[in-house]
Amino acid sequence: MFGDKWSLLIIRDIVFWGKKTYGDFLRSDEAIATNILASRLAQLEENGILEKKPHPTDKRKDNYFLTEKGMELIPLLVEIVAWSGKLIEWQAVAGTGTPEQVRQVKRFGATKNKARIIQEIRDAVNAGSYFFAPR
Amino acid sequence: MFGDKWSLLIIRDIVFWGKKTYGDFLRSDEAIATNILASRLAQLEENGILEKKPHPTDKRKDNYFLTEKGMELIPLLVEIVAWSGKLIEWQAVAGTGTPEQVRQVKRFGATKNKARIIQEIRDAVNAGSYFFAPR
DNA sequence: CATAGTTGCTTGTATTATGCAAGTGACACG
DNA sequence: CGTGTCACTTGCATAATACAAGCAACTATG
Numbered sequence: 001m002f003g004d005k006w007s008l009l010i011i012r013d014i015v016f017w018g019k020k021t022y023g024d025f026l027r028s029d030e031a032i033a034t035n036i037l038a039s040r041l042a043q044l045e046e047n048g049i050l051e052k053k054p055h056p057t058d059k060r061k062d063n064y065f066l067t068e069k070g071m072e073l074i075p076l077l078v079e080i081v082a083w084s085g086k087l088i089e090w091q092a093v094a095g096t097g098t099p100e101q102v103r104q105v106k107r108f109g110a111t112k113n114k115a116r117i118i119q120e121i122r123d124a125v126n127a128g129s130y131f132f133a134p135r
Numbered sequence: 136m137f138g139d140k141w142s143l144l145i146i147r148d149i150v151f152w153g154k155k156t157y158g159d160f161l162r163s164d165e166a167i168a169t170n171i172l173a174s175r176l177a178q179l180e181e182n183g184i185l186e187k188k189p190h191p192t193d194k195r196k197d198n199y200f201l202t203e204k205g206m207e208l209i210p211l212l213v214e215i216v217a218w219s220g221k222l223i224e225w226q227a228v229a230g231t232g233t234p235e236q237v238r239q240v241k242r243f244g245a246t247k248n249k250a251r252i253i254q255e256i257r258d259a260v261n262a263g264s265y266f267f268a269p270r
Numbered sequence: 271c272a273t274a275g276t277t278g279c280t281t282g283t284a285t286t287a288t289g290c291a292a293g294t295g296a297c298a299c300g
Numbered sequence: 301c302g303t304g305t306c307a308c309t310t311g312c313a314t315a316a317t318a319c320a321a322g323c324a325a326c327t328a329t330g
Binding site: 004005006031032033034035036039058059060061 | 287288289290296297298
């Protein structure tokens with residue numbers, strides 16, 4: 001359901017960057033193609049991970065939200081970020097992002113308060129805001 | 136480093152099923168093609184996730200092991216299993232595998248003793264054995 | 271100790287997934 | 301109204317994966 005090249009990146013955009021619309025996802029750094037994005041959004045919706053609702057003011061747009069099934073993928077995302085945080089520590093990868101972001105990423109590695117971090121992320125997603133500070 | 140169709144499945148085979156050799160990986164249910172398997176093993180080795188050592192008795196074979204960097208992916212695998220365990224609960228997916236396996240999978244969802252589970256898995260991998268009972 | 275497997279690959283080609291460029295209709299905005 | 305934006309779709313190019321066959325090094329067997 002999310003083992004292709006793009007699905008988890010879309011979910012990441014929602015979870016960490018507060019993105020909601022087709023156009024938001026298109027503008028991600030990784031530059032997904034328009035047809036692939038449309039296809040993935042449809043699949044994720046079919047699989048009950050996303051659902052779309054009409055945009056409150058702009059009739060051209062829809063807002064995509066995570067279902068509860070989709071929200072349950074947050075721990076998975078956290079572990080991916082935690083692993084990449086270790087890569088940074090191991091000097092295997094240049095730390096991209098702001099110092100504040102690097103701090104947050106490294107926090108993901110601490111097993112102790114993982115439940116708290118996941119809750120913070122859920123709250124941010126529910127509030128429709130972003131977890132990482134925008135660049 | 137593991138965002139393609141096969142890499143995580145190979146790592147899963149090592150972690151949960153105690154697989155070690157090229158032939159072991161080929162015999163997985165998902166039926167990876169021989170050329171793709173060779174390519175992925177080489178990539179994973181290049182990326183420092185796997186390393187291969189000569190088989191102690193059979194000169195044709197090599198044993199593939201996870202490096203520490205690879206072992207650090209175990210929490211990620213645990214979350215994937217935990218999520219699929221929830222799928223089973225939600226009746227969205229038929230429970231394949233033995234009842235004992237289903238019990239183990241559901242255990243992965245309990246946030247409380249996640250650290251203990253991860254340690255158990257690490258121990259099994261280090262012992263060269265399997266974590267899930269074989270079918 | 272010759273021979274028939276087995277093992278871990280490689281090589282060529284078919285198929286599928288992804289990428290790119292150019293649309294299109296519905297709507298927003300001035 | 302006219303122009304731009306938005307969320308797509310369509311047609312074609314390229315890259316990733318799949319399939320089939322083969323091969324050298326080794327192992328097991330009579």
